[in-house]
Amino acid sequence: MSPSLTGTGHGAASRGGGGPPARAVPHWRRGLRPYLLIVPALLLTGGILYPFGLGLYYTVFDFAASKPQPDMVGPENYRRIFTESSFWESARVTVLYAVGAAAVETVLGVGVALLLHGSTRVGRVLEKILILPLMIAPVIAAIMWKLMLQPSVGVINHLLEPFGMGGVQWTDTPAGALLSSIAVDVWIYTPFVAILALAGLRSLPASPFEAAAVDGAGWWFTFRKLTLPMLWPYVLVAVIFRFMDSLKVFDIIYALTEGGPGDSTVVLQIRAYLEAIRFQRYSFGISYMIVLWAVVYLVTMVLVRYLGKVQNRAAEVPK
Amino acid sequence: MDMRVPDRRRFLTLTAAASATPLLSACGAGFGGNEERKGGGSAADDVTGSFDWKKARGRTVKALLNKHPYTDALIADLKSFTEKTGIEVEYDVFPEDNYFDKLTVDLSSGRASYDIFMLGAYMVWQYGPPGWLEDLGPWMSNSSATGAEWDQGDFFPNLLQAGQWSLKAGAPLGQGGQYALPWGWETNVVAYNTEVFKKLGLRPAETFDELREMSGAIKRRAPGAGFDGMYGVAVRGSRSWATIHPGFMTMYSRYGLKDFTVDGGRITPAMNSPEAVAFTRDWAEMVKKGGPPSWTSYTWYQCSSDLGAKKAGMLFDADTAAYFQAVKGASPASGKIAFHPGPKGPDGSLATNMWIWSLGMNARSGNKHAAWLFLQWATGKEHLRRAAVEGNHIDPVRRSVSQDGAYKDKMKGIEGFIETFETVVDQTKIQFTPQEQFFDATTSWAAALQEIYGGKNATSVLNGLAGDLASKVG
Numbered sequence: 020m021s022p023s024l025t026g027t028g029h030g031a032a033s034r035g036g037g038g039p040p041a042r043a044v045p046h047w048r049r050g051l052r053p054y055l056l057i058v059p060a061l062l063l064t065g066g067i068l069y070p071f072g073l074g075l076y077y078t079v080f081d082f083a084a085s086k087p088q089p090d091m092v093g094p095e096n097y098r099r100i101f102t103e104s105s106f107w108e109s110a111r112v113t114v115l116y117a118v119g120a121a122a123v124e125t126v127l128g129v130g131v132a133l134l135l136h137g138s139t140r141v142g143r144v145l146e147k148i149l150i151l152p153l154m155i156a157p158v159i160a161a162i163m164w165k166l167m168l169q170p171s172v173g174v175i176n177h178l179l180e181p182f183g184m185g186g187v188q189w190t191d192t193p194a195g196a197l198l199s200s201i202a203v204d205v206w207i208y209t210p211f212v213a214i215l216a217l218a219g220l221r222s223l224p225a226s227p228f229e230a231a232a233v234d235g236a237g238w239w240f241t242f243r244k245l246t247l248p249m250l251w252p253y254v255l256v257a258v259i260f261r262f263m264d265s266l267k268v269f270d271i272i273y274a275l276t277e278g279g280p281g282d283s284t285v286v287l288q289i290r291a292y293l294e295a296i297r298f299q300r301y302s303f304g305i306s307y308m309i310v311l312w313a314v315v316y317l318v319t320m321v322l323v324r325y326l327g328k329v330q331n332r333a334a335e336v337p338k
Numbered sequence: 339m340d341m342r343v344p345d346r347r348r349f350l351t352l353t354a355a356a357s358a359t360p361l362l363s364a365c366g367a368g369f370g371g372n373e374e375r376k377g378g379g380s381a382a383d384d385v386t387g388s389f390d391w392k393k394a395r396g397r398t399v400k401a402l403l404n405k406h407p408y409t410d411a412l413i414a415d416l417k418s419f420t421e422k423t424g425i426e427v428e429y430d431v432f433p434e435d436n437y438f439d440k441l442t443v444d445l446s447s448g449r450a451s452y453d454i455f456m457l458g459a460y461m462v463w464q465y466g467p468p469g470w471l472e473d474l475g476p477w478m479s480n481s482s483a484t485g486a487e488w489d490q491g492d493f494f495p496n497l498l499q500a501g502q503w504s505l506k507a508g509a510p511l512g513q514g515g516q517y518a519l520p521w522g523w524e525t526n527v528v529a530y531n532t533e534v535f536k537k538l539g540l541r542p543a544e545t546f547d548e549l550r551e552m553s554g555a556i557k558r559r560a561p562g563a564g565f566d567g568m569y570g571v572a573v574r575g576s577r578s579w580a581t582i583h584p585g586f587m588t589m590y591s592r593y594g595l596k597d598f599t600v601d602g603g604r605i606t607p608a609m610n611s612p613e614a615v616a617f618t619r620d621w622a623e624m625v626k627k628g629g630p631p632s633w634t635s636y637t638w639y640q641c642s643s644d645l646g647a648k649k650a651g652m653l654f655d656a657d658t659a660a661y662f663q664a665v666k667g668a669s670p671a672s673g674k675i676a677f678h679p680g681p682k683g684p685d686g687s688l689a690t691n692m693w694i695w696s697l698g699m700n701a702r703s704g705n706k707h708a709a710w711l712f713l714q715w716a717t718g719k720e721h722l723r724r725a726a727v728e729g730n731h732i733d734p735v736r737r738s739v740s741q742d743g744a745y746k747d748k749m750k751g752i753e754g755f756i757e758t759f760e761t762v763v764d765q766t767k768i769q770f771t772p773q774e775q776f777f778d779a780t781t782s783w784a785a786a787l788q789e790i791y792g793g794k795n796a797t798s799v800l801n802g803l804a805g806d807l808a809s810k811v812g
């Protein structure tokens with residue numbers, strides 16, 4: 020068989036006639052080409068899998084600074100985690116934080132999006148301002164809020180003073196510390212939900228709303244029966260992102276309270292950090308991370324499956 | 339024709355093989371730790387002949403440093419080290435908030451990114467047992483590696499002993515290898531605002547009861563005497579090990595209380611003894627009645643700033659935290675801050691806990707001779723005198739520097755500083771029991787203190803803490 024018929028010489032031969040004869044591409048190189056094309060993706064996958072695999076491997080040992088030559092302990096680290104009351108306390112705080120932050124951000128974000136939707140020049144200016152908190156690194160935002168919440172010199176108490184509410188010890192009580200942390204999260208991430216919801220609102224078809232208006236439907240009816248069902252897939256995407264992120268929170272709480280007072284804001288990430296880095300019990304700390312990863316993965320799977328159903332349902336709404 | 343089309347099965351096989359490679363190599367991955375030197379012994383044994391500062395010229399030492407006024411004095415003097423030895427120094431400076439995370443990660447990775455670094459005595463308990471720290475004892479005793487002018491006997495003994503440990507949990511300091519050298523330190527005493535003391539007719543507290551009462555009195559009376567928003571005493575309160583070691587541990591020790599008891603090598607938590615519970619309750623009560631608002635987030639930085647901003651009448655913390663507010667022009671309270679050893683214990687004890695900035699060497703360093711020459715110079719009389727007189731190295735680790743006329747002249751402008759330093763220096767030492775779980779124990783202790791401050795029953799909180807720690811350190 021002529022090489023020119025099997026190789027890339029095809030194009031060269033048809034192009035020119037007078038040019039030098041096309042070189043045959045060896046068989047092995049042609050066979051290799053598809054694999055070369057996927058090398059970047061493979062490297063990326065390997066880059067993720069390697070530390071994950073290594074981390075998983077470490078969890079079956081009792082590796083710590085005090086034990087540099089560890090023994091294999093099987094699932095002992097996981098057994099310890101699930102039998103320690105501190106884990107369940109951290110899990111409770113993490114869930115409270117994630118549910119609280121995601122819920123408030125969703126309600127506020129959708130509310131803000133509804134207010135901005137349809138408004139004119141003012142709305143467009145406010146949109147730009149709205150994303151400012153998202154441009155600040157969460158740890159910086161938390162430090163900023165820590166200063167503002169300082170009871171004696173903080174601006175928040177200063178503003179509340181004329182109403183007889185100055186002197187609030189914002190982060191000195193367990194409930195206050197958790198609520199303050201959620202408030203900072205809400206301040207930073209509500210714009211994220213609002214932007215997604217606003218994009219969703221702007222992509223909704225106009226005809227169902229026009230029909231509803233012609234039929235004399237009220238605002239609340241239209242919102243409940245048309246806007247919300249069609250907007251729900253967008254909102255749910257925001258909820259998934261925020262809930263996942265809130266389950267993994269570290270920076271905001273660590274900068275604001277370091278997990279205190281007592282253990283009241285020690286979420287799972289903070290406990291993992293303390294165990295692995297501060298107390299140098301590496302295997303135990305990584306086991307915490309693996310447990311957290313599994314929780315986030317499972318929750319996300321459930322939410323994504325639900326999102327699929329919601330999208331299908333939204334698609335059935337007459338357009 | 340042999341045209342092999344890449345099918346899905348082959349693709350998956352190859353992908354799986356490629357993905358498994360790192361995983362398999364992970365299985366063979368080491369766990370860090372220390373590599374034993376071939377043939378045993380110390381690298382110090384390789385240095386022979388007469389001592390010469392120029393023996394390692396042309397080498398470069400890499401240093402990891404924490405941002406601190408002591409560090410500034412060191413960096414300002416590095417040129418003289420290079421001139422003396424022909425050794426260049428490259429350094430990275432990190433802020434204290436993440437300095438130890440950086441150092442811990444670096445050492446635990448098993449790399450030798452840095453030959454020398456700053457550390458505290460407590461870090462020796464963490465970094466020593468895994469073999470990350472070079473035992474400096476053989477270097478100190480080798481006259482070929484160490485010049486006679488270094489003069490080991492000139493260090494305050496408690497400071498030198500702070501870096502010396504046998505690596506056995508519960509064993510006292512001052513025995514075994516020398517894993518860190520004293521370079522700069524801080525003693526924990528009371529600094530107070532002379533202006534408010536004068537106006538309210540107060541004198542520094544001599545007992546803990548007086549201190550508690552005075553803290554509350556300042557908080558009640560100072561705002562009415564022209565000190566708007568002033569409270570009594572600034573002490574740390576964040577959920578961190580650093581909350582326990584300054585004022586709290588100092589007063590705790592002056593009451594003769596222990597963190598752990600050691601009996602036949604067995605370590606038992608003692609922070610729940612009836613006396614310790616009573617003291618801890620009193621401390622929390624003092625903070626409530628005379629401490630800072632938002633105390634549970636207070637670090638040394640807020641405490642120091644409040645003294646300087648005339649928000650705190652007193653500070654029970656590191657002397658450096660007050661000194662840098664006291665110097666001329668540094669803060670609104672500068673010139674109005676004085677020092678006092680602080681309250682005595684019931685038996686008159688002035689036992690004081692200390693923080694010591696030490697210098698250590700990476701056991702994996704491939705540049706140990708040059709690194710040792712650097713450590714020798716940085717902890718030597720010549721540099722430390724210059725740092726104390728010209729820089730802000732205000733707590734000398736060497737007796738000769740503390741007695742130096744120029745140093746005393748410089749410090750006498752700060753009321754009570756020299757007298758306080760000389761009163762407590764021989765009674766200042768590490769008051770904790772050396773053990774590897776120090777950071778876990780003290781972080782949990784700080785959390786317990788916050789809970790007691792929040793109103794929980796001190797006995798049950800401290801019993802819970804002791805029970806938890808018993809399983810970790812016992």
